[in-house]
Amino acid sequence: MGSKDSRPKAHAPRKLSFWTFCTANGEIKIDIGAILTQSEGDGMGKKLIEVALPLEAINREAARENYIYKGNPSAIHKWWAQRPLAACRAVLFASLVDDPSSHPELFPTEETQERERQRLFRLIEDLVKWENSNNAKVLEQVRVEIRKSCGNNPPPVLDPFCGGGSIPLEAQRLGLEVYASDLNPVAVLITKALIEIPSSTTTRIRNVM
Numbered sequence: 001m002g003s004k005d006s007r008p009k010a011h012a013p014r015k016l017s018f019w020t021f022c023t024a025n026g027e028i029k030i031d032i033g034a035i036l037t038q039s040e041g042d043g044m045g046k047k048l049i050e051v052a053l054p055l056e057a058i059n060r061e062a063a064r065e066n067y068i069y070k071g072n073p074s075a076i077h078k079w080w081a082q083r084p085l086a087a088c089r090a091v092l093f094a095s096l097v098d099d100p101s102s103h104p105e106l107f108p109t110e111e112t113q114e115r116e117r118q119r120l121f122r123l124i125e126d127l128v129k130w131e132n133s134n135n136a137k138v139l140e141q142v143r144v145e146i147r148k149s150c151g152n153n154p155p156p157v158l159d160p161f162c163g164g165g166s167i168p169l170e171a172q173r174l175g176l177e178v179y180a181s182d183l184n185p186v187a188v189l190i191t192k193a194l195i196e197i198p199s200s201t202t203t204r205i206r207n208v209m
């Protein structure tokens with residue numbers, strides 16, 4: 001299943017796929033796969049997630065989400081090991097946005113890089129708040145940052161083990177092209193209910209699997 005927007009492909013998209021993570025004891029842990037963004041050595045610099053994340057804020061919001069039922073996708077149907085939306089949102093964002101050290105022409109010193117990093121952290125802290133899930137201003141700000149770091153052509157996101165659909169839902173919220181699949185038809189149905197049906201009036205659907 002998937003959703004797609006109609007942005008033109010100016011160049012080959014970067015791939016961001018085969019990843020998941022969990023929170024255990026309030027800490028984010030990358031648990032399988034790899035985040036396939038370009039990294040050091042490819043001439044494209046580092047992504048923010050490779051350098052630092054405001055973990056305290058992300059973990060706090062991820063834990064808080066467990067106690068919010070109204071509007072929470074887990075209320076549609078509980079799925080095993082459903083990832084917190086706040087963490088999915090933050091990790092997707094930080095995987096796509098460049099760390100300031102990747103732009104020495106803009107941030108020539110460690111001090112200027114750190115100042116810019118802190119600005120991105122404040123944005124993440126806003127982004128992960130449950131109350132901002134549909135805050136158009138915050139979402140537009142983060143979409144602008146993503147486009148800026150991805151040559152105006154962000155990569156599609158693939159979650160081949162989508163389960164309860166947290167990662168596809170958050171990728172869609174960030175304005176990304178999303179593909180998802182799961183072995184289990186119940187998981188497929190939950191994810192369709194989350195990302196395809198609500199967006200079907202505004203987003204063209206492609207690849208129903």
Ligand SMILES: C[S@@+](CC[C@H](N)C(=O)[O-])C[C@H]1O[C@@H](n2cnc3c(N)ncnc32)[C@H](O)[C@@H]1O
Pocket residue numbers: 020079080081082083084160161162163164165166167181182183184187
């Ligand atoms: C840990 S859950 C994913 C949870 C998901 N990230 C979420 O936030 O809800 C792992 C999922 O992988 C699916 N799965 C396991 N083996 C698979 C396979 N070979 N192909 C596709 N899906 C598979 C399971 O059905 C399960 O829904």
